[in-house]
Amino acid sequence: MKNPTLQDQLFQLEERLFHPNREADRNALIPLFAKDYKEFCTSGRIFNRQHTIQVLLTSNPPPTTLLHFNVEPLSENAALATYRATNSSESSHRSSLWVFRDNHWQLLFHQGTTAS
Numbered sequence: 001m002k003n004p005t006l007q008d009q010l011f012q013l014e015e016r017l018f019h020p021n022r023e024a025d026r027n028a029l030i031p032l033f034a035k036d037y038k039e040f041c042t043s044g045r046i047f048n049r050q051h052t053i054q055v056l057l058t059s060n061p062p063p064t065t066l067l068h069f070n071v072e073p074l075s076e077n078a079a080l081a082t083y084r085a086t087n088s089s090e091s092s093h094r095s096s097l098w099v100f101r102d103n104h105w106q107l108l109f110h111q112g113t114t115a116s
Contacts, residue, residue, distance in 0.1 A: 007071040010081045018064045034106040042112040062087040091115040
């Protein structure tokens with residue numbers, strides 16, 4: 001079987017985080033967040049790893065479509081993913097900084113900005 005490209009790998013990871021209710025066990029998502037993870041939300045709030053995981057484990061997010069997904073490798077162990085996330089109530093521009101640590105990709109930073 002062909003190994004997925006970096007773009008495919010990160011798209012699949014982003015999809016998992018946007019749709020945690022599809023996971024058999026949401027706790028499997030926790031290792032995707034780097035220990036020093038930070039998020040700038042569309043609301044303007046700043047979330048740390050602990051708060052983000054708490055929301056992820058208990059939320060029921062709406063179905064969301066990721067559009068115009070693009071990955072720009074920054075180094076051998078870092079990549080920037082940018083895309084537009086759209087659901088029935090909002091649309092936002094997103095960026096995620098992924099780092100390859102401990103033999104897997106981890107999300108280090110994420111930002112969402114409301115799109116018009």
